[in-house]
Amino acid sequence: MIPELLRAQKNYFDTGDTKVVAFRKTALKRLKAELINRENDIIAALDKDFKKPAFESVLTETQVVLSELDLTIKNMMRWAKPKRVLPALLNFPSTDRLYSEPYGAVLIIAPWNYPYQLAMAPLIAAVAAGNTVILKPSELTTHTAALLNAIISTVFKPEHVCVVQGGVDVSTTLLAQKWDYIFFTGSVKVGKIVAKAAAEHLTPVTLELGGKNPCIIDASANIPLTAKRIVWGKFINAGQTCIAPDYVLIQASKKEAFYKAMQIEIEKAYTDTPKASHDFARIINQNNFERLSKMLANEHCIIGGATDAETYYIAPTLIDEPKLDSEVMKDEIFGPILPIISYEGISDLENIINRYAKPLALYVFSTNQTAAKKLITQFSFGGGCINDTVIHFVNHRLPFGGVGNSGIGAYHGQLSFDTFSHKKAVVKKANWLDLPVRYAPYTGKLKTVRTLLKWM
Incomplete structure (x- = not known):
């Protein structure tokens, strides 16, 4: 099931609308409406899972997610827009830009301690950046995981975003696949397992871990x-x-x-x-x-x-x-x-x-x-x-993230969008002038090149 689902998501990424920013924004607006409608259900699920007080559920879970959604919906067009940067003198005349490109198929493995917030916050960013997502919630918070599945299946097509539930065996199967990006929140011990699995395919990762604070x-x-x-x-x-x-x-x-x-x-x-x-x-x-x-x-x-x-x-x-x-x-x-x-x-x-x-x-x-x-x-x-x-x-x-054993990478706000985006550098060179100094033969050009390089 998991390999087939991943293939469907990769195909959707290649042929669907996820690269269209307006499409992503519309999807996140649908998600926001559903989350507002289901807030009481989320609070109840957290209470059933480990008696989380309603005040803490609102303070640390539901409102954090809605704030992240509001910020993302408001700013994602600007975040996704190509950024013009100062060109190098050696490339004169040129126009240089950074393009935010989605990675593709993303795996998010969420923890049990904040099972709603720490699942939804990275998911929002991954969708905003244009990726497809498979979310693996914690098997320890069964009520929250079931509700996440219900919410996601209502808002998204499964080939765009879906929830996969299960224990260690499911996580092992997921990690055996070839992903374009993996985002994991959890213990240092499991983080090392995730990093090792990602290394098999040179998959980039964000690891949000912990430590003795x-x-x-x-x-x-x-x-x-x-x-x-x-x-x-x-x-x-x-x-x-x-x-x-x-x-x-x-x-x-x-x-x-x-x-x-x-x-x-x-x-x-x-x-x-x-x-x-x-x-x-x-x-x-x-x-x-x-x-x-x-x-x-x-x-x-x-x-x-x-x-x-x-x-x-x-x-x-x-x-x-x-x-x-x-x-x-x-x-x-x-x-x-x-x-x-x-x-x-x-x-x-x-x-x-x-x-x-x-x-x-x-x-x-x-x-x-x-x-x-x-x-x-x-x-x-x-x-x-x-x-x-x-x-x-x-x-x-x-930025929120660790260092050394406490994690790799960081997110929150615009940095969340950037985390799930490859920054693609593109130089557009003009044709009306072509400086000959960079071309062979190089005789007599060394001093000129050294002078130019000082000004880069």
Whole structure:
């Protein structure tokens, strides 16, 4: 089925209307109307999949997608228009342009943690750029995947855009095909599998991965406000966010005040019984619940620590001073568990942060602008914030992506359109003048060429 579907999409790309920008725009307008009509269904599906609060579903899923759609529909004609660039002097007289050309057949593999937004946002960009798309949603969020299938099949012909559902076997079959572009969001482990499969056909990829995101709090930080913003950024979606703070590095003199402030903010957000709060999501499945529960073993939970295997509930939890080789500090946590480690000086920060691969995000809380800027420039990471968490994701003018192990490539806004477009360079040379200096024989022309090259 999958090879036949891919062949149909490749044929549609070659013979259909996807290269016509007006056709793409009309398709995205149909998609927008359907998404607005189905918003309540999307919220309900996310609730069924892992008790995602309606507020978070609107804030981080449905409205993000609609904003991306509005931006794309408004600007895609301009983005797709050939861009004139300054020609090289050696080519005088000429006109030079960059053309945005769709790659062709695109595979998008979406994750389970934001199963609607992280499926639809790249899909919108791929369609806007003129590609055909096969979307593989996560098999862990079955209700959202089924709804995505219903929405896409209503708006698009299957040879243009379609959803393929299934588990690892389906993903393996998809990755065995020859694609023109692959966009993957998920773990580093699976990202390596995707990259290896893409390398077989030299297929270009975007890999949106993750990592252990440090959150640094220095002695000058506003502790009550810091705690408030960390509670929101860490525990939204029950910590199942690739850019959530993964661990806190706090100046030792501020640790006790920070714990008190965190207790206050957690109770403000989720009451003193978070399990009963309708504003706190659940862990996605049993495997992830058990993985996270093992991280709590033999650790000092200064706040939280409660679990419920029946409902996959893990309380917002702070672990005090875990060992650096402990289970909770080995890999990305991806849950509502936050290790707190105190430090004295900059060398402590370097020793801990540099133990891990380059993270997707890094956060600094400080009222000392010089110190904050120094930390932001000292460490390599995908993106981040000073005196907040997560919010860099919402600015479509900022690229979103990782570096090193945390990802390859970036997207958002116009960069999403560019991600799914090959930039084709074309020089149109005039015929009314033909400078002889570039042609053989070259005797006596070396000095002239050197002079010209200095001005290129």
